[in-house]
Amino acid sequence: MNENIKVPMPTLERLSTYLRYLQDVQARGVHTILSADVERDTGVNAAQFRKDLSFFGEFGKPGVGYNVLELQQRIARILQVHREQPVVLVGAGNLGTALIGYPGLRRHGFVIAGVFDNSPKKIGQRLGEMEIQDIQYLKEGIVKLGAKIGILTVPASEAQTIANTMVEADVKGILNFAPATLRLPADITVRDVYFFQELAVLSYCVSRAELLAERSE
Amino acid sequence: MNENIKVPMPTLERLSTYLRYLQDVQARGVHTILSADVERDTGVNAAQFRKDLSFFGEFGKPGVGYNVLELQQRIARILQVHREQPVVLVGAGNLGTALIGYPGLRRHGFVIAGVFDNSPKKIGQRLGEMEIQDIQYLKEGIVKLGAKIGILTVPASEAQTIANTMVEADVKGILNFAPATLRLPADITVRDVYFFQELAVLSYCVSRAELLAERSE
Helix, strand or coil: CCCCCCCCHHHHHHHHHHHHHHHHHHHCCCCEECHHHHHHHHCCCHHHHHHHHHCCCCCCECCCEEEHHHHHHHHHHHCCCCCCEEEEEECCCHHHHHHHCCCCCHHHCEEEEEEEECCCCCCCCEECCEECEEHHHHHHHHHHHCCCEEEECCCHHHHHHHHHHHHHCCCCEEEECCCCCCCCCCCCEEEECCHHHHHHHHHHHHHHHHHHHHHHC | CCCCCCCCHHHHHHHHHHHHHHHHHHHCCCCEECHHHHHHHHCCCHHHHHHHHHCCCCCCECCCEEEHHHHHHHHHHHCCCCCCEEEEEECCCHHHHHHHCCCCCHHHCEEEEEEEECCCCCCCCEECCEECEEHHHHHHHHHHHCCCEEEECCCHHHHHHHHHHHHHCCCCEEEECCCCCCCCCCCCEEEECCHHHHHHHHHHHHHHHHHHHHHHC
C-alpha cells in the first residue's frame, strides 16, 4: 500500500459496507467471493469494488476470487478496526444510550469507555456498564482513557465548546450528531450525522418521484 | 427551475446545511448575507454555494446579497419541508425514542405520526404522544396516515421485510438505521445511516493522522 495516496472518502465509506457483507457471507459458510457477488448483494458495481480495493494493494486471485476471511481481515486492518480502541461519548440522552447499545460497534473494537453529561440528574447514574461522569472532567477523562475518537450527542448550542475540549485532550476524530457546523483544526476529522438532512433529502426525492409519476399518467 | 435537471446528491445535502445556517443568522437578527458569509460560517466554498443554488433558479442580487428570510423559504420549498408531512417509524427502541424527541424534525414539518414495533412488551405502550402499534398492522397504518417516508430502527435481520411492507404501502423514501443493504425498487430512495461506517472512517483517518504525525517528528 502506498502510504501517500489520498483515498477518496466514498471508497473509505464503502470499505465498511464490504466488511459487513463479508461477515454476512462468512456467516453463511461462504469461503470465496467474486466481485460480481459483491455487486449483486451490495449494489456496488463490481469494477468500483475492485477499484476501491486497488488503493490498498493486491487483492484476490484472477478467476478464483477473494478469500472471504482474508479480505475481511485486511479491510479491518486498513480501517484499523481489527483492534480495540476507546471512544468517549458526550451526551447521555436517548441517542447516546442507543449508541452504547448499538450492536456491531464493540464487535469492531469501538469500546465506549467513557460517558459524560452536564446534567446533575444524570451524573453518577449508570448507563450500560458505565457511570455517567461530570462533563467538567471531560478533558482529564479523555486523556486518561487515551481516546482519539469522540461522539457528540449534545444540543447544537453546546457542541462547539465540547468539541474544543475534546481536541485539547488530543481527540483526532469526532462523530457529531449535533445539528451544528463544528470549526476545528484541519487535522481533526469530523463526521456529521444530521437527521434532518437525511429526511430533507428523502423529502425532495419523494416529491420529485410523485411529480414525475403524475406527469407520466 | 428546470424540472428535468438531475440535482447532484451533495447539492441536496448541502441545501439543508444552508437552511440551518439561514435560520441561525436570522435568529441573530441578520437580514442579508453574502456567499462569503456562508463560506466563513459553514465551510462551504462560496462558489459552491452559488452553484448549488443555481440548480433551482435565480437567487440573490449581485452586490447586495441574499435576503435571509426569502432564501430560507425558497430552500424549504425546494426540499418540500415548508409543509407538514407524516413519517412512520418502525422500531420503538432507544434510537426510535431519540428520533421522536429530536429537535428540528417537527419544526421542519416531519411529523412522526405512527410508531410500530413487534415487541409485545412495547405494543400499546406510549412513546411521546403516540401509542406504539403492532407491526402486523404496519401496512394499513401507513396507508391510513398517507406517509411517504418511513424510518427503520430495527435489527438488520428484520429490515428488508419491513422495508418491503413500507413499499407495498406506497412509502417512497426510507431512512434506514439498520446495518443492512436494502434491495428495493428503483423509484424508492433509501438513505442509510450506518454508525459503524462513520466510526470506521474516523478510525482510518485518525490512524493516518497519527502515522503522518510520527513521520514528521
